[in-house]
Amino acid sequence: MTRTHAFSLKKIVETKKISAVLLDEIKLLMFEYCLLIISVEIYSIYKGYGEDFSAGSFILNALFSHTRIIILAIIAIQILFHALRKFKKYIDYGSVLLTLVAICLFLAFGSFWEKNSINTLLIIFLAIMTLCAIQPKKFSFYYFLLLGIIIYLIPIRQEPINWTPVTDKASVVIDNVSYYFSNILGTDKYTTGYSSLTNSGNQLKISDTTQLIITTNDPPYFIFFDETTSKRMKQAKTLYLTGTDSTDISHLVEFANLLWRNDVDKETAALFSTISDLSLEYSFLTTRDEIAPINTISLTDENGNPLQKNDKKHQKGYTLNATYFEIDYGSPYLMELYRNPATSDSYLDYDSCCDYLKSLYDINFSKIISEDAYNDCVESLQNVNIDYLDTDGATERMISLASTVAGDYASDFDKCKAIENYLRQYTYSTDLDADAVEADMNEAAGMSMLADNFLFDTGKGYCVHYTSSMVMLLRLSGIPARAASGFYYQFPLDAASSYNVSAACAHTWPEAYIKNVGWVPFEPTSQFIPAEYRSWRKQLEKDTGSVNSPAVPAIPDTIEDDASTESITAFHVAKIIAVIFASLVGLLVMVLLGLKIFYKLRYILASPERKLELDVQQIKKTIQKNTDEEIYDRGLLSDYVKMAPSYIQDDAKRMFELYYKVKYGGKS
Template identity: 30%
Template sequence: MSELKKNIIIYVQSALFFICLIIPGLEIVYDMGIFRISRFYFGCYCFMFLMIRLVLSLVEKDKMVIWLSVLTAGIIMAIFRDVELIENIIIALIFFLLFYLFVIKKIDRFGWIVVAVLMLGFWMKKGMPPKIVSVCLFVSLIYGIMKLTDNMSEYYSFVILLIGMLTLCIPAKDTPIQWNGIKRTISFVRESSFRIVSEAEYFLEGLTDFNGAHKGYSDIGRLTGRITGKGREELIVRSSGENKCRYLSGGVYKTLTVKGMTDKESMIETGSEWFVDYINSLYRADINKYEAACFSRIEKMDIEYRYIHTRDIFVPERFLYYNNDIPSLGNKYGRGFSYSVDYMAIDYASPYYLKVIDSAASGDMVYGSYEEIKDYVRTIYNIDIKKIISKEDYDRVVSCISDSGTFEEYLDTSLLTPEIQELTSEVTKDAKTDYEKAKAIETYLRGYKYDTSVDLKDSDNYVESFLFESCSGYCIHYASAMVLMLRSAGIPSRYISGFLKPDNHKQEKEEIISGDSAHAWVEAYLKGVGWIRLEPTRIMRRAEGITWGLEIVSTEETSGDILENYQAGFDQGQYYIEEHHLAENDEIPLNTVSKTSARDSELKFYLRVFFRFGRYILIMLGFMMLMLIIYRGARMYLYIKMQPEEKLKENIRIVCRRLDKLMPEGEEADSVMDYLRVIDDDNTRNELRSIFDEYYRVRFRGDAPSEELISRARSFRLEQ
């Protein structure tokens, strides 16, 4: 095999293994999401750089590889000036330069295995690599080990590549082997161990009354230190409908002290009194049944206690009524205690609910009679208000709301300092309404760092320490600070403790809530609206982040309003017919999208992408051809400008360089005549001897080179 063919084979196999090595690296960069990496663009640019390296190797211009690659990349970036293109070509250039370093002998032996091991470590930590990444990691590791042990040859390398390609082509599932039996065994042992520990903690807690001295819900309102450990299972909830409720209220605290919260009441003590303000605010804002359905719906929830001892009864934040009997308050409930409730799920960020808030801020506070509200509730929710609140309780609540002293207990400012008062004034200086003030304070506090290691329980005023010293904390500190700042602004507020259910993306009907989900938040009272939830804790999503995204739009097909769900992803029209028992002529049509037009748009998109990629490929190939033509032209121009002696010397140099490849490995020619012994053909050898003889006479005797000699030397070709 000729030296040229051998070098090409070695280069190709190195390039193929380099591709195997960069695929896992590319996926790492892609997974980081920092750069807008396109696998297609990246592949095209890598191929371009590899071709530049191959061409320069064939013409023995290896020293030009780096600067020509950088120059090519710079010219392409200057021509297109596209951010995505620039990011892809820079990443491709970095990987290519890494490959070029591997060609250096000292790095070549150790570089492959080091990079392969680093890639393997990353993917072992990340887990679940794609199939092609797994195969490439395997191939790279084998190649790196053989390089390290110096057992690699061009034949072995292609065997490894063949094995990798066969492995990649073998039909397999998209997901790797699950080892379900082993996983189930490990999971069973782990869960059993954790359950035994939970049982022991629960038993000891029941005997000694540790008052919730574990990570999870506490019903005593004390200020805690840093949070550590893992929470155990505390509740099981089973929901109906769309399961939109995320907050489960336990205790309501009115007073803040240096040691925590006091004057606790339960949500079930106030029952559905909140509903009086809520339904009257809708009534005054003239909300119709379609608008109300965009931000509210009645759902059912079953709640069961697990490893928890508490006197609190947890209910969804807008509790309506129980579906079974509840034991008397004051008892301590534990595992097995269960009950069922109906509640009102409310989207506080809906534009229709914001309309209610705006209406209350600008209108009067007249409350409708029980009979008026009864008819309105039936129209809006198709239920009887008697199931929620009786006439006597309704009239009592309306009377209490009218009493100016009703909310004094929610305005206690025992911990207020001049600094906190000044801060509140600064935060709310541009707010015109109580709602705007509340949202301004909420937004401000969400700028503080969330940190469960903060311990402020020994502080003289933990709210002041949180706001001005640590500037970090967790839900207890956020909620306490917001309650105090709201009261400083003259807005009645209360501290709520309970649970914040994790996101239930699978819409499972049964959820297990652990102590890790224990949480604290705030409710503020707005005149004419009632209590609204506020979420000051930084890492939790506030109302705007969990909005349902329902909107009423008008169409030409209907004279009234229709409901269109632009975000939620379910058939809201069907929901109205089934849940609210609308008459047939009240059916709400939904806009539809033509499948044909969608397919046409998708086809146009792919065609546009195809032509765009094709254009880039043609441009890159054209640019490479242009660079090659410029290079050849420059060499021709310089050759023409040479003196005859320099031309002959240049031609002899090229001939000798070609003959070097035919010399036995390890041998070098001492003079040009030594090359004659590697020529097998007699005619070629005689022609070459004649050229060398005349070259010697020109060089050592000073003869003038003839044009015929220069031409013979230039056009000389070896017959192998």
């Protein structure tokens, strides 16, 4: 070898050494940066400075106010890592660990969400070091470093990519497949959804399939003044939807005459009633019924034309518009009307009713109903259907229970509330035992079977059992009652362009006919909120609290309180972190196993020449792992023989000589 050639080779080796040292220092500095930022974040969360830190101010103050400590910490880390044997492996392991910690902080506390240079560099550095650590050394660190620089320099869009069309399409496909397959395959459990009282009280399977889509311009909440906090608060609206006859306006006629008989003026009526509009689109729902809010006064098609009654089944995409009375059944003013209504049986004449409703709600009643239809409605209201007092199948213990629960109350309304409150003590459950009976809710005998079994045998059930029980106990108390079915939907507190009513919102509830009042809905099912707790809480400005408001019943201990979810937030966070961590560990294990299988198959399927080459590479790696010195690969296998442990030097030398013969001598 000439002197010039030796000098050039030495220069190349020195350049590689400098490059390797520089590479190690860059990785170490990046690791120190990530360790520093994450440590400060943990400290800020511990001290309660998370909000300031997320804006970037806390970290800057910490860096400038503790400069000496920061510098000393960096020097200490530098010395520590350089003192460690094979410190590059510790950086790789530490990078993966820091990435997992950063992910946990992000999920649990929203850390590193704020867009700033500090967080951007942290994320890029963690990504570079983690990818470099877990990849099978196929790519140089410089490759990932260059990729990180490019990502940092690329301008970020101010507006995120709108993935909504993609997710919407995917959701539609999934819903269609699951909906139609569920209908084909069937199940031994009843699945939630619009039922028209066909549910027989069997075990219940919850479904989240969207059945209705609501659109409305009205806010999904009411505003009220909370005297406890002295603040204006939001109260989410709730909505009962049921199959309705677009030509039936008896509830409107009854409600208007109730207000008139009790001299209710516009100001008082506004405390517990208002007129609202919404649009309903059928999604995964097939029925002949026109589903609309209770107390609907007008139904039109999507073009605004009055609905024509027909027997055609409505399917997905069918749309109707509803104008309806929103009534606060928990208002103390309305409850007092129900408790002590005027005893007069008289009704307004048609013209007077039109004028009265115009003065209260500014609606044109004459466009809703004709005079002949109004007179026919008044005549029909004077006779209650005797079927609503049918107690066929009621047992002696049911009769005794009805007398015990409601016998001490004078007004029909108070009897209704007493029965409602009593039933709310029972346990709500969709997973019923084998001794739970099945019966037809469309008949009094069927409801009696469900009620007796629920009240005295199982002690648990869902809306079908609560409703059957209340209907039968009301009838046994001399109050006409019926079951209604449809959906119970509670709006979110934030307005949206549309609201999805899923099959899980399907519900059954009882209605009682109170003389001189009309049909009033009740909520005995313990899983749902009764009227008192979803009241609008409106009051007259001149009111001094003298209204005879009923005592608000305490929720029984057996009923789960959704408000308690706040106390288990920490558990949910820990659960999420555990799931994410387990997923990452599982993914890492899968990647490592996959690589191992890949290398094994690659060796088995390789040619003899390729197997020899792979064996040489493995020997080089083994020698590198078992030596304390850094080996700079000059392309000479003799360098590795010199560094190999004595007990494998002869084997390594023979293998390398064989490799040279095959590669350059053409021998196999």
